[in-house]
Amino acid sequence: MTPTTPTTREPDPIELDKPRVSIRKPEHRFDTQGEMPDGERVERAMKSFVRDFGRTAAVYMESCIHCGMCAEACHFYEVTKDPKYTPIWKLEPFKQAYKREYGPFAAVYRALNLKPKVTVERLQEWQHLIYDSCTVCGRCSLMCPMGIDIASLVSQARRGMFNAGLVPHELWAVSERARREGSPLGATPKVFRDRLEWLADDHEIEIPLDKPAADVLCTMSSIEIMKYPDSVVATARIMRHVGADWTFRLDGYEATNFGLLSGNTAGQKELTMKLIDAAVACGAKVLILPECGHAYTALRWMGANVYGKPLPFRVLHIAEFLAEQARAGKLRLRKLGKSATFHDPCQVVRRGGAIEAPREVLQALGVELHEMYPTKGTNWCCGGGGGVVAIHRADELRHKVFKIKMEQIEATGAELPVTTCANCRQTFDDGQAHFKWDKTMHSLLELVADNLVEGKQ
Amino acid sequence: MSLLDFARGPALQWSIVIFLVGVLWRLLGVLLLRTRKDLSEPRKAAAWKGLRLIALRSWPRKEFLGGTAFGEVMGYTFHLGFLLALFCFVPHVLFFADVARGLLGTDLSSLLGFGWPTLPNSIVTLLSAISIAALVAVLIHRLVSPVKRLISNFDDYFSWLVTTAPLVTGMAAFAHLGGWPYERLLAVHILSAELLLAWFPFGKLMHAFTIFVARGSTGMIFERKGASL
Numbered sequence: 001m002t003p004t005t006p007t008t009r010e011p012d013p014i015e016l017d018k019p020r021v022s023i024r025k026p027e028h029r030f031d032t033q034g035e036m037p038d039g040e041r042v043e044r045a046m047k048s049f050v051r052d053f054g055r056t057a058a059v060y061m062e063s064c065i066h067c068g069m070c071a072e073a074c075h076f077y078e079v080t081k082d083p084k085y086t087p088i089w090k091l092e093p094f095k096q097a098y099k100r101e102y103g104p105f106a107a108v109y110r111a112l113n114l115k116p117k118v119t120v121e122r123l124q125e126w127q128h129l130i131y132d133s134c135t136v137c138g139r140c141s142l143m144c145p146m147g148i149d150i151a152s153l154v155s156q157a158r159r160g161m162f163n164a165g166l167v168p169h170e171l172w173a174v175s176e177r178a179r180r181e182g183s184p185l186g187a188t189p190k191v192f193r194d195r196l197e198w199l200a201d202d203h204e205i206e207i208p209l210d211k212p213a214a215d216v217l218c219t220m221s222s223i224e225i226m227k228y229p230d231s232v233v234a235t236a237r238i239m240r241h242v243g244a245d246w247t248f249r250l251d252g253y254e255a256t257n258f259g260l261l262s263g264n265t266a267g268q269k270e271l272t273m274k275l276i277d278a279a280v281a282c283g284a285k286v287l288i289l290p291e292c293g294h295a296y297t298a299l300r301w302m303g304a305n306v307y308g309k310p311l312p313f314r315v316l317h318i319a320e321f322l323a324e325q326a327r328a329g330k331l332r333l334r335k336l337g338k339s340a341t342f343h344d345p346c347q348v349v350r351r352g353g354a355i356e357a358p359r360e361v362l363q364a365l366g367v368e369l370h371e372m373y374p375t376k377g378t379n380w381c382c383g384g385g386g387g388v389v390a391i392h393r394a395d396e397l398r399h400k401v402f403k404i405k406m407e408q409i410e411a412t413g414a415e416l417p418v419t420t421c422a423n424c425r426q427t428f429d430d431g432q433a434h435f436k437w438d439k440t441m442h443s444l445l446e447l448v449a450d451n452l453v454e455g456k457q
Numbered sequence: 458m459s460l461l462d463f464a465r466g467p468a469l470q471w472s473i474v475i476f477l478v479g480v481l482w483r484l485l486g487v488l489l490l491r492t493r494k495d496l497s498e499p500r501k502a503a504a505w506k507g508l509r510l511i512a513l514r515s516w517p518r519k520e521f522l523g524g525t526a527f528g529e530v531m532g533y534t535f536h537l538g539f540l541l542a543l544f545c546f547v548p549h550v551l552f553f554a555d556v557a558r559g560l561l562g563t564d565l566s567s568l569l570g571f572g573w574p575t576l577p578n579s580i581v582t583l584l585s586a587i588s589i590a591a592l593v594a595v596l597i598h599r600l601v602s603p604v605k606r607l608i609s610n611f612d613d614y615f616s617w618l619v620t621t622a623p624l625v626t627g628m629a630a631f632a633h634l635g636g637w638p639y640e641r642l643l644a645v646h647i648l649s650a651e652l653l654l655a656w657f658p659f660g661k662l663m664h665a666f667t668i669f670v671a672r673g674s675t676g677m678i679f680e681r682k683g684a685s686l
Contacts, residue, residue: 056674058487063667066613067532068604069517072524083603092608104486105659142685143521145529146664147514147672149679301682304496311498353500353683374520377685 030124033165033172038120041164045123046097048265049160053102060153061098063146064088070150073143075380076133079400087140087150090129093118094157123166130157131168132394136261137346137381151351158263167262170390175262179270184258185222189250192225196248199233207236211247217284217313218248219255219275221292223422231291231422234449238322241452242330252278255295260302261387272298272306279313286314288321291445293347293385293421300352317348318445319420323357326364332453335366341414342369343405343428343441344379345421358420358444365451370412380404382419384427402431409439420444461640464647472651479658484666500683507680511672514686527598531591538588539624545576546627582631585624592621612660619656622649 036044070087071077077085088095100106100115109115138151161167167175174184181188187195193209200207208214218239224231239246252275259268276299279287289295300315316324325331340362348354355376362369372379383401388394405428409417417439419425428441458466517525543549550573558564566572576584596617599605626646633639656662679686 053490055487055490055492056678058490059667059670059674062483062487063664063671065661065664066605066608066610067528068602068608069521069525069528071604072521077604081603083607086604086608089608104483141675143517143525145514145517145532146668147510147675149675301497304498305493307496310496314498350685351682353679353685355683355685378518378520 030127031167031169031172032124033167033169036165041120041166042118042123045160045164045166046094046101046118047160048163049094049097049156050102051159053098053156056149057153057156058098058103060146060148060150061095061103063148064095065146067145069145070140070143073139075135075137075139075383075401075404076397079404080397084129085133087134087154088144088148090126090134091150091153091157093122093126094153094160120164123161123164127161127166127168130154130161131171131386132388132391133397135346135381135383135385135388137385138351139346139378139381142350142378155260155263158261159265160263162263162265168387168391168393170392171258171262171387174390175258175264175267178254178256178258179264179267182274183222183225183254184256185226187220187222187225187254189253192220192248192253193250195225195229195232199229200236203233203236205233205236205240207232208247210249210251211282214245214247214282215285216244216246217252217275217279217282217287218246219253219288219290219295220248221290221295221422222254222256223292223426224290225254227426228422228443228446230446231443234443234446235288235290235318237449237452238325238331238445241332241454242325247282249278249282251281252276255289255292255299257295257298258387260294260298261390268298268302269306272303275299276303276307276311279311284313286316286321287311289315289317291318291420291422291425291443293345293352293423296352296354297347317352317354317357317420319348319358319361320354322364322445322448323360326361331364331448333364333366333448334451334453336416336447336451338367338416339370339414340365340367340416340418340442341372341409341412342375342444343372343382343409343417343419343424344376345419345424346379346381346385348421349379350377358418361444361448362418365447367416367418368414370414372408372412380408382424382427382431384423384430389423389427389430398427399431399434402427402435405431406435406437406439416442416447418442418444418447459640460644461647464644464651468648468651472654476654476657480663480666483658483663487667488670495678495681499681501680504677504681507676507678507686508673510676510679510686511669513676514672528595531595531598535588535591535595535620538584538591539620541576542581542585542588542624542627545574546581547575547578550575578631582628585628589621589624589628592617592624615656616660616662619649619653620662623653625649 068086074085074087096115097118100109134154136151136154141149141151144150178184196207196209218235220232255275257268257271259271275287289299296317303315304311342358342362344350359369382405383398388398419441425441425443432440517529599609599613623646626649629635630642630646676686
């Protein structure tokens with residue numbers, strides 16, 4: 001194993017405009033950040049793991065019966081049959097540390113050394129399991145007969161790993177870059193403003209920016225700004241179509257939150273607060289999150305807890321907003337007359353609860369929906385969530401996982417695969433190129449924008 | 458003091474004390490931890506409805522059934538067999554009634570208002586045998602399944618042992634097996650049950666309590682979000 005120590009100035013870790021370079025047999029490695037003694041790394045990992053340890057997480061730690069059933073729900077286990085990908089095993093050093101340092105019988109475990117101390121080598125070994133081979137999709141949490149939300153524990157373990165400087169380099173770098181520049185992929189305020197001007201000119205559409213007051217604050221993900229700028233235009237066209245009083249704001253436009261994915265709690269808070277402050281500043285009644293899964297988790301479900309009080313505005317995923325508009329009869333859409341299948345983004349659907357909204361929008365588009373099997377809450381993850389798509393050394397494993405999605409989609413016989421997460425879409429684009437597949441993933445948002453019936457009817 | 462006296466006397470008292478204190482300590486050790494109020498706007502206000510996960514998760518969704526059916530069926534088999542043998546075998550019921558009379562100073566039936574149901578000895582024998590067979594099957598599965606073998610530790614095997622032992626010793630005592638005097642067989646049986654009680658708070662057997670809290674907590678958190686249960 002070869003540890004690498006990255007510096008703070010790094011090249012763009014995700015080269016979105018260039019083909020991905022995949023190493024066929026990458027050397028097994030782990031990454032470390034910062035200089036500190038091994039003992040301190042372990043100490044930091046464990047302290048931050050248990051720092052926010054409340055009742056629920058502790059009950060989870062006390063409840064596992066080692067039945068191994070969670071393996072059956074994990075896509076990484078499904079395609080490899082390698083037992084190390086059993087979801088609960090991904091937490092083993094943290095379970096060990098919990099019993100020894102924190103649980104009700106910790107004193108007994110320590111006195112009799114029933115659970116040995118976790119070593120830095122063990123944590124380094126586990127980096128691959130906690131990051132490269134877990135998308136935090138939470139499918140295992142639906143399987144566990146004890147009802148343990150394993151995905152939430154993995155997120156907690158990631159916080160420990162981040163504080164110990166044991167994060168895969170690419171995730172660490174994008175998280176740092178987001179903190180430094182306001183965007184993980186270089187969509188700085190200047191880049192965003194330039195892009196908006198260029199898109200507004202090119203598409204002859206007004207894109208309001210920095211309005212001092214607006215009912216609706218729209219946000220985008222960096223993947224959309226840098227790779228799928230049509231989504232920005234689609235957002236503007238839809239807002240104009242429904243007659244919304246809306247704006248983008250340079251002080252809060254970037255919904256991507258790599259702080260959440262890497263385990264950087266301070267970074268996560270900083271990025272979340274930017275959005276909240278921007279919405280408060282313009283007196284927004286609604287903040288609309290883009291087609292991005294973890295952005296939804298970060299603000300919709302964690303935002304108020306970061307803020308310390310209930311948010312003074314509603315938070316909606318763009319698919320929820322579209323469904324509301326469709327229900328209110330404000331969306332006039334051409335009927336597509338095609339068959340489509342919907343890929344459920346885990347953080348929006350399974351863990352986020354916006355299960356029916358995207359389907360309502362598809363219905364409004366007049367598509368014949370062919371559901372995948374399994375679908376909705378138990379749909380398979382694309383394999384790129386949880387930051388995995390950013391980790392190059394995980395490419396080979398991720399591509400294996402992607403085959404599940406290809407088979408699922410092919411089995412539906414639908415003409416259009418559709419999703420509502422740019423990260424899933426990016427994973428599909430990469431998978432399509434890798435396997436030379438003839439199916440292209442479509443954005444629900446862009447599909448709606450492309451089929452708006454403009455003008456009075 | 459004979460072995461049977463020891464089993465019925467101090468061993469029983471101590472195992473009950475260890476069980477009660479240990480279970481309380483472990484449960485309170487986690488239940489008394491703080492929990493933060495979730496300030497996000499709920500999608501569904503009646504989060505308590507998520508408590509239905511306690512019942513729902515008793516059987517896997519059909520999407521997951523394929524790979525887990527063996528574990529589920531065997532698990533239910535030995536749990537049910539064990540519980541029925543424990544609570545519906547006539548000598549056990551008489552024993553519990555004795556203990557209850559000693560502790561509460563009244564008959565269990567007058568307290569409950571009805572007589573405790575019992576099963577014929579032949580049925581209990583059959584259930585015990587089926588339970589033991591299922592327990593052996595799950596042990597073999599734990600040893601041959603790469604997933605279960607990897608994630609297993611001392612607790613898994615020792616908990617298996619202390620669960621299986623009372624069934625085996627109970628059947629041996631009932632059938633007067635091994636050429637030992639009945640009193641000694643009975644004493645060994647009672648001691649094996651006391652070992653189960655004493656181990657209970659320290660290992661995975663605690664899931665008998667934590668399962669409700671874990672399922673209930675997850676159910677309420679997920680229901681609040683409208684997420685899939």
